[in-house]
Amino acid sequence: MPLVAAGGRTVHVQELGEGPAVVMIHGLLIGSLASWYFTAAPQLARGHRVRMYDLRGHGRSERAAGGFDTATLAGDLAAVAGDLREPFDLVGHSWGGLVALRFAREHPARVRRLAIVEAPLPPSSALEMASFLAGDGLPARLLDALPAPLREAVAGGRRQAERLVKSIERLVLESSLLDDVRREPDPGDAELARVTAPTLLAYGDRSACAPAGARLARVLPHARHLVLPGGHYLHLDARARLAEAIEAHLG
Amino acid sequence: MTPDRAEILRVVERLIVEVAGDELLVTGPITLETSFNGDLELESIEFVALAEKLQQHYGASVDFVGWISNKELDQIIALTVGELVEFIASCRS
Numbered sequence: 094m095p096l097v098a099a100g101g102r103t104v105h106v107q108e109l110g111e112g113p114a115v116v117m118i119h120g121l122l123i124g125s126l127a128s129w130y131f132t133a134a135p136q137l138a139r140g141h142r143v144r145m146y147d148l149r150g151h152g153r154s155e156r157a158a159g160g161f162d163t164a165t166l167a168g169d170l171a172a173v174a175g176d177l178r179e180p181f182d183l184v185g186h187s188w189g190g191l192v193a194l195r196f197a198r199e200h201p202a203r204v205r206r207l208a209i210v211e212a213p214l215p216p217s218s219a220l221e222m223a224s225f226l227a228g229d230g231l232p233a234r235l236l237d238a239l240p241a242p243l244r245e246a247v248a249g250g251r252r253q254a255e256r257l258v259k260s261i262e263r264l265v266l267e268s269s270l271l272d273d274v275r276r277e278p279d280p281g282d283a284e285l286a287r288v289t290a291p292t293l294l295a296y297g298d299r300s301a302c303a304p305a306g307a308r309l310a311r312v313l314p315h316a317r318h319l320v321l322p323g324g325h326y327l328h329l330d331a332r333a334r335l336a337e338a339i340e341a342h343l344g
Numbered sequence: 345m346t347p348d349r350a351e352i353l354r355v356v357e358r359l360i361v362e363v364a365g366d367e368l369l370v371t372g373p374i375t376l377e378t379s380f381n382g383d384l385e386l387e388s389i390e391f392v393a394l395a396e397k398l399q400q401h402y403g404a405s406v407d408f409v410g411w412i413s414n415k416e417l418d419q420i421i422a423l424t425v426g427e428l429v430e431f432i433a434s435c436r437s
Contacts (some may be wrong), residue, residue, distance in 0.1 A: 095393075095396060107392060107396065125388065125389045125392075126389070127387075127388035127389045127392045128388075130388075130392050130395075130409070131388065131392075131412060131413070131420065134409075135409050135412065135413030136413060138409070147389070152389045153389060153393075242417045242418065242421060245421065252385035253381075253385045253386075256387055257387075329417065
């Protein structure tokens, strides 16, 4: 089921495995469903029906001029998960984690368990993760900003680096993505406390997002806070341990 | 190369071209030594598409994603066409 119509848009969706449903959401800019497909998804797929999709404007989903705020993206998620009858689990990395938290507040009866990986708070602090965007010389600084395994892979050649830079330039120059991130309001502790689903919070010990994990751990009623060795791209830096922790949490 | 492996190599090459375009072949045909990352420079999202095509072609008996998931990231990055051909051959024997 690669390309499906959801909410009036074409969305690239992939599924692995069978069982209770888990929907996995990737982060902005360098993310795509491949972020999960080759990391935690195969392990979860041993006991779950794992659904992954490319966010609007990312991967093979339809390009988008705007709508990268969590309200719009949670609406996209509702469309992608529209056929799931039973409550399902949500796993989100970075901005995808904020989308999962928002969806869980708006549709508490539809979400069973949550795994939030490296979601930034306040949301606009996500721009710190994308500091490579400031000024000129995007390709060189982008490579510096990538997690080590990806950097080595991309830095070796031309095709991958060119394509990665092109896709990021398209999002940065031809969409409202950065403005959407900048304008995203902080949900506030009282609003976050409405997330009732049992939630795993996984953060990297070297990540600028670490304070967000501590805050969510304090505010969410049913949270478990896990700090793993790694940076913001924890699904790469701590691939096996993160997959195990998510699998154990979802059960 | 056994006839079996030669046939698998032809299938894999066709699926790679379907996923990433035939400009990948301008530097020569895909061989067992060709690496997905260093030589072909497939994007990760193209690798997902290749996984899907392998699944469609060979069915559930070739669990490409399960096989990949047991590898370390640096092994995945260094993966060659020959390793994939060998894996597919082992699933079918």
